[in-house]
Amino acid sequence: MDHARIVFGLVALAAALALPYYAGPFWTGLATQMLIFGLLALSVDLLLGHAGLFSLTHASFFAVSAYTVAILQVRYGVSTALAAPAGICAGTLLALVFGLAVRTRGVYFILITIAFGFVVWGVAHRWSSFTGGDNGVTNVPFPALGGLAVTSHTQYYYLVLAAVVACGLGYRVLIRSPFGLGLRGIKASESRMRSLGFRTGLHLYAAFVLSGALASFAGVLYVYYNKFVNPVAASFPISVEAALMAIIGGTGTIIGPFIGSGIVLGLRNWVSSFFELHLAVMGAVFIAAVLWAPDGLVGLAGRLRARMERAKEAGRP
Amino acid sequence: MTSAVLQAINGVSLAALLFLLASGFTLSFGLMRVVNMAHGAYYLFGGYIGLTLAEKTGSFAVAIVGGGAAVVVIGFLIDRFLIRRTGENHLAQVLLTVGVAFVIGDVALALWGGDNLKVQAPAFLRGAVVLPGEIYYPMYRFVLIFFGVFVGALLWLLYHRTQLGAVVRAGVDDREQVNATGINVDRLFVMVSGLASFLAGMAGVVGGAFLTLYPGAEWEILVYALVVVIVGGLGSLEGAMIGALIVGLLDAYGRWLLPEFSYFVLFGPIALLMLFRPRGLFGREH
Secondary structure, three states, X not given: OOHHXXXXXXXXXXXXHHHHXXXXXXXXXXXXXXXXXXXXXXXXXXXXXXXXXXXXXXXXXXXXXXXXXXXXXXXXXXXXXXXXXXXXXXXXXXXXXXXXXXXXXXXXXXXXXXXXXXXXXXXXXXXXXXXXXXXXXXXXXXOEEOOEEOOOHHHHHHHHHHHHHHHHHHHHHXXXXXXXXXXXXXXXXXXXXXXXXXXXXXXXXXXXXXXXXHHHHHXXXXXXXXXXXXXXXXOHHHHHHHHHHHHHHOOOOOHHHHHHHHHHHHHHHHHHOOOOOHHHHHHHHHHHHHHHOOOHHHHHHHHHHHHHHHHHHHHOO | OHHHHHHHHHHHHHHHHHHHHHHHHHHHHHHHOOOOOOHHXXXXXXXXXXXXXXXXHOOHHHHHHHXXXXXXXXXXXXXXXXXXXXXXXXXXXXXXXXXXXXXXXXXXXXXXXXXXXXXXXXXXXXXXXXXXXXXXEEHHHHHHHHHHHHHHHXXXXXXXXXXXXXXXXXXXXXXXXXXXXXXXXXXXXXXXHHHHHHHHHHHHHHHHOXXXXXXXXXHHHHHHHHHHHHHHOOOOHHHHHHHHHHHHHHHHHHHHHOHHHHHHHHHXXXXXXXXXXOOOOOOOOO
């Protein structure tokens, strides 16, 4: 890691730590959302950026874990210490089932994950005796662990920040491990990896489950922030937006999904303050991103830097 | 027993509608390798245009043709100026067309509002038909089955018995080769995507007369169409027919036997197929 990146990381971390003091509750809330959805986008990007699989079902894991936490805490009075891990387990179990999708590739994988996502949304929407239907489950408290309890949104922001930094570091270790290299090998050429003796199907399945677990963790963070969960959390737009965040920010990076999440959420907040058709605006962003920034902003920055370096070299005698 | 028969008819008539939508989706994938997620939005938009036309003119036939034609125009513009630019990158196509669907859905919400609206069926299709065994069934949905079979037969004949169909089949197999023999593939694409758009818009009018039209209907129907093409195999007309029947019947019985989990019933066939035939019943390597 070069010095510039360490300095950048420390400055960003300092800015994030000081945020509640200079930015006020609105921006702190938006930053919390940005971190949570950035984490969801990061989980999508483990498959998209490293394994080359485009999943559109990640809202399912996100929502199933959020519902599990909400139902356990609100209806059965279970403590955070049990409800949060149970949420992650529930989402991961679903990922173990949906992981079947890695038997397919390309378009089929995309279409099947879309269909899976709608199954979960349909259950959340129609099984109203258990999920609360369209109203969902409300009055989820802040998390409390033993004697320590989160009591304000600012405190919760710090909790989310800590969780996200920890996940980011863990993710970094994962993608630099032989496992992560294997994934990128499969993305580049699956047949070659197979002939080298890798069990590529199993490799992708493991990545799918890990990615589902990470999305489930984001779901836990989401439900404690949001205080309620309804079928919207499981809906298709959440899955697509998570993918869009990763793509806008730049796939295959760690910071990219978070930048993308900041851009998408910031834009939506700004647009919905004066324009009713904000879903149409999101649609326009999708279109623009595909047509003009297919590698995302991180990719765009990389291209610009490469061009500048080339210019510099050309300028040398 | 009577309900079981009723559900079977319900299932087949839903299958007829699903076939209208899924056949266009599967044909445009087969020939152009385009995954158009805006197909559901085409359905909804065509339905709304048909609704307005039916109110203005009082004619269901005008509504069907007008709804289909409006989608042909929109579909052509989207195809030419947006989808064409993604090349064969499916990921980009999916994101782009989802974006298009969001835009269409939101504009439709602004124009037609958020209520459930029903396209007015013609007078001779209202009321009930009495089937053997004293079963009363809505005339409209009963006739829809025959309409679905009729369109399916037309498409099958077009695909397998005409020169145009032969060229399209050749294009599905090997596009470069068709181009090299001097056939204008570009014009062929415009025609097939126009046909797909027309089918989607027409399905919207037909479906809007019994499923009603509302914001979000575009995604609900799209998922059914997706399961149809996943089960049947992408790019296969016969697959779309069989897939539509399977999905329609499963849905009808699912709604009847497990109302809260009717969506979940759709999961079964996909999961089974993935275990044994990941490419669907009639699908090939893509």
